[in-house]
Amino acid sequence: MSSIYAVFIGLLGLAVGSFLNVAVSRVPEGRSVARPRSACPRCGTPIAARDNVPVVSWLLLGRRCRACRVPIPARYPLLEALTGLLFAAEALRFGPxxxxxxxxxxxxxxxxxxxxxxxxxxxxxxxxxxxxxxxxxxxxxxxxxxxxxxxxxxxxxxxxxxxxxxxxxxxxxxxxxxxxxxxxxxxxxxxxxxxxxxxxxxxxxxxxxxxxxxxxxxxxxxxxxxxxxxxxxxxxxxxxxxxxxxxxxxxxxxxxxxxxxxxxxxxxxxxx
Structure with missing residues (x-):
């Protein structure tokens, strides 16, 4: 059960990591983290739900924007993966x-x-x-x-x-x-x-x-x-x-x- 719990918390961490990427990109510039919806910083194309799956979408897209093919910084999947791994490790360390x-x-x-x-x-x-x-x-x-x-x-x-x-x-x-x-x-x-x-x-x-x-x-x-x-x-x-x-x-x-x-x-x- 502890392993299942850790996996669940780790998946939560992946989602949180996706939000953290938005915060890291917007908060230092004084922009809202709630709106507008996430979009490519170069071409302005809104990011579809299918392209917003933590880590997986970055890999499936070949590390590039679907519309303009500009490279997506590695910070995005790295922060998502690190958040998920740390959340899972802390779930094992502290339990529920x-x-x-x-x-x-x-x-x-x-x-x-x-x-x-x-x-x-x-x-x-x-x-x-x-x-x-x-x-x-x-x-x-x-x-x-x-x-x-x-x-x-x-x-x-x-x-x-x-x-x-x-x-x-x-x-x-x-x-x-x-x-x-x-x-x-x-x-x-x-x-x-x-x-x-x-x-x-x-x-x-x-x-x-x-x-x-x-x-x-x-x-x-x-x-x-x-x-x-x-x-x-x-x-x-x-x-x-x-x-x-x-x-x-x-x-x-x-x-x-x-x-x-x-x-x-x-x-x-x-x-x-």
Whole structure:
């Protein structure tokens, strides 16, 4: 049943990914995501329903518009497929739990923001604030359903803490961080704080490390310099999703370091 559930959530993710493509294309330009209906940006031909099936239509059309044959960017199927895969993975990770809607909303928003940052070096407030509001609302519903109200306090503290830390970095050296990254840090703290304070810390560290490694690799290959701009929001979003899916064993391992009894038990288990 868990596999069937994951497949169902994954199919939902494909549909959500299709909507995210519309948001990524329109929101940075100040256009509505509701109307007009999707059309080819070059010839203006409306996209028929048969040509709007996530991933499949892109492949069947040979990666080109049916009318004018202009190439369709690979970002469209990639974002759809990635959303579907992550939704399915999170369904397996969290199951049909009360917190899963918040996780899915949070992930969808991060993917849209990451795509905007990768393409335009922009983290639109019209995407970030709705993601923050919907994630918070879903977490509030999860607290009401489970009675775990204390988690909301941790969530709020992590959101405020992430924002404050990045705000301080931005204030000390504005060239290091754009203010969009400051807002994004607040979103990461809010979305991950439900699981504990170490999750947003892990996400920020993982995202920063990923950005550093990519920068070093690009400089080593001669494709970037110390002054080359990189989409830091993309790496922060990747770190947050990694923390959601794989952060639990890392956090448990770190917590055992301060507990000699837990550490001893872990070593005994390994010895067996």
């Amino acid at each position: 739990s009360e917190v899963l809607p918040a996780v899915l909303v949070f992930t969808a928003g991060l993917l849209a923001l990451a795509a905007c940052d990768a393409e335009r070096f922009l983290l639109p407030r019209r995407l970030l604030y709705p993601t923050l509001g919907l994630t918070a609302a879903c977490l509030l519903a999860a607290a009401a359903a489970t009675g775990q109200w204390h988690r909301l306090g941790v969530t709020a503290a992590c959101g405020a803490g992430g924002f404050a830390v990045f705000f301080a970095l931005h204030w000390v050296r504005p060239a290091w961080l754009g203010f969009g990254d400051v807002r994004l840090a607040g979103l990461l703290g809010t979305g991950l704080g439900w699981f504990g304070p170490w999750y947003p810390v892990l996400a920020l560290l993982a995202g920063s490390l990923a950005g550093l490694l990519v920068a070093v690799a690009l400089m080593a290959a001669g494709r970037a310099t110390r002054h080359t701009r990189l989409p830091f929001g993309l790496f922060l979003a990747a770190g947050a999703i990694a923390a959601l899916l794989a952060g639990a064993p890392v956090v448990r391992w770190y917590e055992t370091l301060g507990d000699p009894y837990a550490t001893g038990a872990a070593l005994t288990t390994v010895g067996r």
